Amino acid sequence: MIAETLETFAGLLPPRRAIAGLDLGEKTIGVAVSDTSRAIATPLETIRKTKFTADARRLLEIAAHREIAGFVLGLPRNMDGSEGPRCQATRAFARNLAGLTEAPITFWDERLSTVAAERALLEADTSRARRRELIDHVAAGYILQGALDRLRHLGSAA
Secondary structure, three states: OEOOOHHHHHHHOOOOOEEEEEEEOOOEEEEEEEOOOOOOEEEEEEEEOOOHHHHHHHHHHHHHHHOEEEEEEEEOOOOOOOOOHHHHHHHHHHHHHHOOOOOOEEEEEOOOHHHHHHHHHHHOOOOHHHHHHHHHHHHHHHHHHHHHHHHHHHHHHO
């Protein structure tokens, strides 16, 4: 099921289960996972995209192994907030994934997540080659952490 708002997504999640964040690129999918208290996002891996079936199979393997309760997909809005072709591709990916899992799926505005990830890797004095390997799943970590922080705020406001 696709939850258009984080509030709806939060209501669909079982307690004490991790969630995953995804940064969908043209060639890769960055994956990050939370802890079971949903406080901290940890970059996990980068999947080299091939075909949707193979990509989804790997995501569902991760989800089964880590007991993932839901997915947060980075939505690459334009800087003015509008949605372009990359957002349409992300929404199509979400619809296809939703057909393969009962776990709820939602979106998080990912503007500047890759910039933040790049900055963090530069500050850590990571080599250019190593940054290329890490950037996508570190960006997924930024996406997921933003959603986790918002979920925590929603919980404290209730």
